[in-house]
Amino acid sequence: MTLGARVGVRTGWSRKSGQERLVYRLLLPVFGTVFVLATIPFVMAVIEATTAGAKGFVGLDNFKVALGNPALYEAVKQTVLYGAIALPVEILGGLGIALLVHRVIRSAALRAAIYVAAMLPIVIPQIAVGVVFRLVYQPDYGILNVLLGRTGADQLLWLSSPPLALIATASVDIWQWTPFVYLVMFAGLQTVPSESVEAAQVDGASSWMQFRHIELPYLRPLLLLVVFFRLADVVRVFDHVYVLTGGGPGTTTQYLSLYIYRIGFQFTDLSQASALAVVVMATMTIFYTIISRFLPADRG
Amino acid sequence: MQHTRPATRIATYSLLVGIAVLFAFPLYYLIVTSLKTKAELFDPVPSLVPNGLNLASYQSVLFGRGFIGLLVNSVIVGLSATIVAIAVAFAICYPITRLPASRRLRGFVLSWALSLRFLPPIAVVIPYFTIIRTLGLYNQLPALILVYTIFNLPLAIWMLRGFLDEIPLEIEQAALVDGASRWQAFRHVLLPLSRTGILAAVIIVFAFDWAEFLFAFILTATPQAQTFPVGVQGLVTQFEIIWNDMAAAGVIAIVIPLTLMLLARKYVMTGLTFGVIREK
16 A cells, blocks of 8 residues: 555545545446446335335335235245255255265366366256256156156155155255355365374374364355355245246245245236335345355455 | 275265266256157157157257247347446456555445345346336347346456456556556556456356346247247246257257356356355
8 A cells, every 4th residue: 555545544535545546436437337227126126115006105005915915924934944955955965075075085087077077067057957857857757757667666746746846846956056065165175284184183083073173164164155155045046946836836835036926927916026025135135244244255 | 195994985986976876867867858759758658868869859949949049139148248247347346456445445345246146036126127117128138138237247246356366466566667557557467367367257157147047037028038048948837848849948058058167167166156265
């Protein structure tokens, strides 16, 4: 930092260095425009949520309707169930595979191959993931029932019986995102200094103790990051479920995003949907504010 | 270096192979199905191996059903939105990484961008739907370009910021000392050095744009403006499902991001974790 900049901080704009003024001159027009463009939807959502067509301003009426709808709580419950099935499997599975590969596989080429392979499911568009699993779970043509048929077992209605549909849609999430957890955890394990690991082994630490006391502390911030990203993604779940079940049977797989979609675009109640959008945006903003303090990334 | 017993190694390898098969099989079956003929779809038990390299379903999807038009829409929207997002992100990242911006300003811009990543698209698309219709842009490509640009900007900002931070300030300063103007230092020193980073960001942002479904689904209505994923969805949820066509459409939707990601594999994790995980 130049002397001018330090003086500038103390005495205000007029004494800021030319360089610092250049920062604002370059940043403001572009960032300002983008900021406004990205903020307009918030404002629009609030306006729509507090008005009702010809009636004009209706205050919090739309919020009362939106939050008074029992179907909302059903959707929230199903979303929580979906997350409760998918996230633990993804996180424990991804962590487990990362530890296995890290400890057992020594060949650099094999490690690199696994790394690239794990990227494949993640980059597949969710709509296409829906297509893939339609071919797995469809009762009459899906490969799962074909295989079950060969073993003589009963065929199951994977997508149209309530508990199975929930599990089937969550399993798709597990298929797509366990590799992501693996990749993050594997990258984290590479940052553990080998001296500490070797020292522990010399001291006769068991595999579990090595994980618990040496590796886990390095992984903790990354685990938090993964939970953070995955939680936010559960609220976004839409594409593959829309393709697989459309929210059915009944409302079993009508997760939060599908519920808001149905209110807004199938029942065309945009006022109620906007109220929901405002609630969701506000909740996610609070969630972000709280949890971002604990993230490992450098914030400045 | 760790020593594991042979039995443990064999068990681990078998477990990993099992997991790999579990993950790969659905994709394998998708490809096999896409290679089937119409007649094969009526087999009482669907076969697990391809009966030959029959590409009729691909032709049927792209030309018979006219999905080639949707593919073109996807590419136009993806390329335009990517180029605009990267240019805007660069203009935002330059002052906060190369000039003495205060920590607070820098922190504000980055944190604001990251917070957008956590807004569910469904909540954002409801107000956009009204805005786009008011502007008369409903069912038109520019609407998608606008929304995609804004929605992927955070990713572009975080990726470019990571790449720019790695280029030492001294290189540019040396040029300034030698009498170059700031513009010249930018144009002839920084820009060439950040070429790889820009390319990686372009590839990854394009792949995200390509995969986007919900915005396109809600903001378009006809093949004139629909993107490829919207077409795939229509194929799946229509009354009678044609399995091989559906699978072929799925393969096409997958091949493009997969190829791009293999090209930019070193940067995929940077993109997915907003720079928290960096491959060296």
